[in-house]
Amino acid sequence: MEPLLAIAFGVILAASAYLILSRNVLRMVLGLILLGNAANLSIFLSGRLVGPTPPIVAAGIDALVAGAANPLPQALILTAIVIGFAFVSFVLVLVHRAYGALGTLDTEAMREAEPAHEPPQPTPVTSPAPRKEAA
Amino acid sequence: MPSVILRTSARPLLALMLVFSLYLLLRGHNAPGGGFIGGLFAASGFAVYAIAFGRRAAEAALRFTPKAVLGAGLLLALVSGLPAFLLGEPFLTHLWWSVLSTALVFDVGVYLTVVGAVCAFLFELTEE
Amino acid sequence: MDGLILLLPLMIPLAAAALTAMLWRSVRAQRAVGVAAAVALLVAAVTLLVRVLDGGVVASQMGDWRAPFGITFVADRFAAIMVVIAATMALATTVYGLAHDALDRERAGFHPLFHGLILGVIGSFLTGDLFNLYVWFEVMLIASFGLLILGGSREQIDGALKYAVLNLVGTTVFLIGVGFLYGITGTLNMADLAGKVPLAENRGLVSATAVMLLAAFGLKAAVFPLFFWLPASYHTAPPPVAAIFAALLTKVGVYAMIRVFTLVYGGAAEWVGPVVAVLAALTMLTGVLGAAAHYDIRRILAFHIISQIGFMLLGLAVWTPLALGGAVLYIVHHIVVKANLFLIAGAIERAGGSYQLKDLGGLSRSQPLLAVLFLIPALSLAGIPPLSGFWGKLTVIRAGLEQGHAWLAGVALLVGLLTLYSMIKIWNYAFWKEPPEGAPAVSGLTGRTRLLMLAPITALAAVTLTISLWAEPFVAVSLEAAAELLSPTAYIAAVLGSPAPGPTVLGALP
Secondary structure (H helix, E strand, C coil): CHHHHHHHHHHHHHHHHHHHCCCEHHHHHHHHHHHHHHHHHHHHHHCCCCCCECCCCCCCCCCCCCCECCHHHHHHHHHHHHHHHHHHHHHHHHHHHHHHHHCCCEHHHCCCCCCCCCCCCCCCCCCCCCCCCCC | CCCHHHHHHHHHHHHHHHHHHHHHHHHCCCCCCCHHHHHHHHHHHHHHHHHHHCHHHHHHHHCCCHHHHHHHHHHHHHHHCCHHHHCCCCCCCCCEECCEEHHHHHHHHHHHHHHHHHHHHHHHHCCC | CHHHHHHHHHHHHHHHHHHHHHCCCCHHHHHHHHHHHHHHHHHHHHHHHHHHHHHCCEEEEHHHCCCCCCCEEEECHHHHHHHHHHHHHHHHHHHHHHHCCCHHHHHCCHHHHHHHHHHHHHHHHHECEHHHHHHHHHHHHHHHHHHHHCCCCHHHHHHHHHHHHHHHHHHHHHHHHHHHHHHHHCCCEHHHHHHHHHHCCCHHHHHHHHHHHHHHHHHHHCCCCCCCHHHHHHHHCCHHHHHHHHHHHHHHHHHHHHHHHHHHCCCCCCCHHHHHHHHHHHHHHHHHHHHHCCCEHHHHHHHHHHHHHHHHHHHHHHCCHHHHHHHHHHHHHHHHHHHHHHHHHHHHHHHHCCCEHHHCCCHHHHCHHHHHHHHHHHHHHHCCCCCHHHHHHHHHHHHHHHCCCHHHHHHHHHHHHHHHHHHHHHHHHHHHCCCCCCCCCCCCCCHHHHHHHHHHHHHHHHHHHHHHHCHHHHHHHHHHHHHHHHCCHHHHHHHHCCCCCCCCCCCCCC
């Protein structure tokens, strides 16, 4: 099972890299979602697939039964999913507004903040003109 | 325009979902549940309400602006960690008095934070 | 008691963010809470620093869960210094923000987001857990996204989109690295990792995680070649936001890099030094050359952030107590100076009506005080003795020469020269030359606005002058902080307790 999931991790990562390299912003966002899922999968795998039993310590015992799942990666992934969800929704709203304001989803065409041509160079500095002394 | 069925059922649904969300919040003490899922449940009640009656009405039903609810939740969660300092324990060490505890205050804080955050989101995305 | 001192710098911005959100409808009340919180934060931060300088590392375990299992907060000298400097910047920009009549921005949530940002930054400095560091990064990021698009101009949305996407990629790579590291060692507590990473058998995988963390923190810190988001976005933000971004965000990346590579990887990844050396040199050069090509004050300053990050990395590249001490001192100096320059840029815009150098002129005559106040951080940034930048550069370059990195020292000196060129360019065009034909004669820098803008600028200039003229204690504390970074036994003992607990059962190596 673990090698299979490791390969899945690699495939998802490759797909997300492909999508993020796209010039279309919407595809980039899809790539980000995939990348987040790849990260969650890697954490899940890092905790090892030890067993399907819920990691709950029964009354009267003070240790986990053998074969109990590792609870820590689940907690980490839950946190990461919630954070990822917030970010993806934020970026989606941002993309929506960017499309409204800039009229394009092509990153090459988004040159508002960094215009392709800077304003022309200022005239060379000359030494300050002598003050006009008040007569 | 939403259907008559939705508009008629949204009000009782909101009440029902709020009650159930409180049940989930309190149940979280010893069983699956808790502030997070309870908050999500309450927020989805408001979402149904917003779809049926529009954003203004949902905001009015919530009484406070969602951001204020979020802030109150954060503050409550912060405050729940403070009594530990009185006993010289580290922050967020929870104290228990039979069924009541500071952990419950923390959970209520989480509940309000989630309600506030999700509603803030939904209301922004809901068309008037 | 120690727990309270350690956590107050976190609780104050959290409470401030919560309270300002609750007072959503009253901007006036939000401002009052904001200023009060910023003052309280500075007091709490200084208390923490005094406590750490007197009694060594402070650590606290949240909810009383023992160290490698629960969430740890910990402050050593380096962390405490960073908290104090972050609190100083928060206060300065809060006061400056009052002058910026931006009621729309404040109604849209400037205050809660601002305190959320400070919370994320201070959390990143104080946390002792790698996953927790990721969470604080995200707190900081989401607040910074919000701050960046307040106002919602086309330019801002464009900048924010690039900033958001690139930073999200960075933090996700960080998360994958954290996952792998957990897979290797079975722990995420940094003090615990310090003991377990050198024992890991799979050295290749350890190096892979090191590369992932280096890339992720490098992206946060705007290190070559991952800096593109910074010049695309910083100049679109309003001055107080740009100032706090310039002061703190990239430095959190540098802080995380120094913390992780001194503590977690210790000597376990020897290749990091030479790699960082090359990256540092390229970062310095690209930043300063980018700045030379621009004629918008904010874009010049944004590119200079990149070049200065290179200096800070020199400390990590040379890897001696002297070099790291120089880096710590340089970070402190840089945060104060760079934030101040962005604040001054806002004041220049208010006085001259533009950020474009070609539209400005004659400010040395109409705003003589502003001109003097500009010269202090500008010359300090370029490293002119006896200003604060000189001491930082002197320490770092000397450490480089001692270790035989003459070429690095040469690059650093060249970059210093080019920095001076950029600063003189701003001085010549904005202050010295005659105002261009048809420039608006009206100055917006008067009365209450002038007071609220120039007071924080003056205060930060005074901080710079203090570090400059009374450098001895600052150098001494920086060197102590560096020594603590390079031999973190006190840090580890404070977190884990003297007898380190046995290996964790769950998630340990099979």
